[in-house]
Amino acid sequence: MTDKKRxxxxxxxxxGDPAENRLRERGYELEVFQGPEAPPKKLIIEKVKGGIxxxxxxxxxxxxxxxxxxxxxxxxxxxxxxxxFDNINRADANKYKxxxxxxxxxxxxxTAEFAFFxxxxxxxxxxxxERLVREQKWPSWHPFLPFLGDEVTGxxxxxxxxxxxxxxxxxxxxxxxxxxLCYDPAYQNETYIRSIQELMDLRHAKGIxxxxxxxxxxxxxxxxRGSDYVxxxxxxxxxxxxxxxxxxxxxxxxxxxxxxxAYLVNSSRGPVVDEIAxxxxxxxxxxxxxxxxxxxxxxxxxxxxxxxxxxxxxxRLFHHFASGAQITRLSVxxxxxxxxxxxxxxxxxxxGNYGGDPTKMPYVxxxxxxxxx
Numbered sequence: 001m002t003d004k005k006r007x008x009x010x011x012x013x014x015x016g017d018p019a020e021n022r023l024r025e026r027g028y029e030l031e032v033f034q035g036p037e038a039p040p041k042k043l044i045i046e047k048v049k050g051g052i053x054x055x056x057x058x059x060x061x062x063x064x065x066x067x068x069x070x071x072x073x074x075x076x077x078x079x080x081x082x083x084x085f086d087n088i089n090r091a092d093a094n095k096y097k098x099x100x101x102x103x104x105x106x107x108x109x110x111t112a113e114f115a116f117f118x119x120x121x122x123x124x125x126x127x128x129x130e131r132l133v134r135e136q137k138w139p140s141w142h143p144f145l146p147f148l149g150d151e152v153t154g155x156x157x158x159x160x161x162x163x164x165x166x167x168x169x170x171x172x173x174x175x176x177x178x179x180x181l182c183y184d185p186a187y188q189n190e191t192y193i194r195s196i197q198e199l200m201d202l203r204h205a206k207g208i209x210x211x212x213x214x215x216x217x218x219x220x221x222x223x224x225r226g227s228d229y230v231x232x233x234x235x236x237x238x239x240x241x242x243x244x245x246x247x248x249x250x251x252x253x254x255x256x257x258x259x260x261x262a263y264l265v266n267s268s269r270g271p272v273v274d275e276i277a278x279x280x281x282x283x284x285x286x287x288x289x290x291x292x293x294x295x296x297x298x299x300x301x302x303x304x305x306x307x308x309x310x311x312x313x314x315x316r317l318f319h320h321f322a323s324g325a326q327i328t329r330l331s332v333x334x335x336x337x338x339x340x341x342x343x344x345x346x347x348x349x350x351x352g353n354y355g356g357d358p359t360k361m362p363y364v365x366x367x368x369x370x371x372x373x
Contacts, residue, residue, distance in 0.1 A: 019339035094369035101345030112168035124149035158227035161234035185244035279305035
């Protein structure tokens, strides 16, 4: 290490033995809240006041001026084990000149494949089928009774948000001979879309797929109206944060633009979907079904309208699990695992890698706070 000091770190959650041991092997004094629930904010403040150098956090922890003030003069970095950082007040972090890191990229493929699996699960009625078998209510094989699912292959999907995860699901959908409508309010990656179209054309020319398929950018209304599936991959942006806010992007109005046979999948951020409007849309058969991995409040409250038994057969709910795969969550390799990238981001700051310049550290989010004017 560049500094002989024994760095002190507090983690608000377990991040796995390999990553935790890496810090201890480097001489770090690491204290970990065992959970599995989140520690109270009062405890985090107490630990920060105690003079820790680094803080490892999750989306469950509210990191704001109260935390940064408690760590004034000692807290050097906040390392978040998540790609999102809605819980970290960026303006406060910048004011106190504390860099914070995240784990973008490494969870891209795992999140995209889970979104795809959710789509198939709700459309093919896998949950309903398993319940039928487990509850001994399967009378006999029949061509179309007691119910049928909907195919994914050959259908049209609207991918809302074409950042890293959106592009990854596009790649997977193209392999299922799907037509793809793309919408992104911020940036259109035309080069990637042209490449996917070239692959689609080649697959058809070589006889790998029977029907020609297509991909194109359209506006939001056309994407919602023209698709069998809608998969959400946008960041959470509230009013005042952007001229293209995504808070409640999916609401009563936009749900009614969708076809009554269409399905909604959300693995981005919970507040992007108006949950009350979605539950109502399912009860009124405005759309055919939905699958959610994220919610406005997590864990999902017991009085959530999404838990209404009347829509249970069309509503699949998961515990913020899209990136929940072994390598993606726990690998100590920062090129593969969230834990590894979290630890590396912490080490970069504390040990002064990249010349001690946060603007050059790959996992630091708020680089703007350290740009020389």
